[in-house]
Amino acid sequence: EAQVTQNPRYLITVTGKKLTVTCSQNMNHEYMSWYRQDPGLGLRQIYYSMNVEVTDKGDVPEGYKVSRKEKRNFPLILESPSPNQTSLYFCASSSHQAGVREKLFFGSGTQLSVL
Amino acid sequence: AQKITQTQPGMFVQEKEAVTLDCTYDTSDQSYGLFWYKQPSSGEMIFLIYQGSYDEQNATEGRYSLNFQKARKSANLVISASQLGDSAMYFCAMRPSNTGNQFYFGTGTSLTVIP
DSSP: OOOEEEEOSEEEEOTTOOEEEEEEESSOOSEEEEEEEETTTEEEEEEEEEETTEEEEOSOOTTOEEOOSSSSBOOEEESSOOGGGOEEEEEEEEOSTTGGGOOOEEOOOEEEEEO | OOEEEOOOSEEEEETTSOEEEOOEEEOSOSSEEEEEEEEOTTOOOEEEEEEETTOSSOOEETTEEEEEETTTTEEEEEEOSOOGGGOEEEEEEEEEGGGTTOOEEOOOEEEEEEO
């Protein structure tokens, strides 16, 4: 089954404790991206990757890191989480094959709470 | 600048009635894709419908149709015969061709279907 697998689904942590949210897709997609969703603000892009070893900042990259060492994986790292990073996070992927027609596939989301 | 605007934070509709969710976009690209996603209370993002900028016909998928008015840069989602299960957050998104196939999201509209 074609899917984006994101883990964990829920995460509660404390300020300053490094954490990683994993994301993996099995569709050989070139494009992967991380979003955070906050009430009233919609989805805001954190980082994206056009292909292996190619990453770039989105609209809200501060406090986050990513890497794309393999095509299927795109982990999101919070080196020193703070309470303002409490949010719902989504990983997503898409292909470039058919250009603008290709839709975005989403993971199931990670609800992060930083105390 | 690429931008998606959803001006209706919340909408109510009577069961079995039709409802229109507004979406306007701004892009200088000639080729772009427009998407609608549904997010029920369980949190996952569900793809609903796609419209290409060069498509002459308005897209339809079951009870969903997209009222595409290119000159006005609007891509409104029409849900016919609303059901209780349609209660959810709805996001409009755009994928322009000249931005590395990036995706841009609106802030969403929360739809509540009243029995």
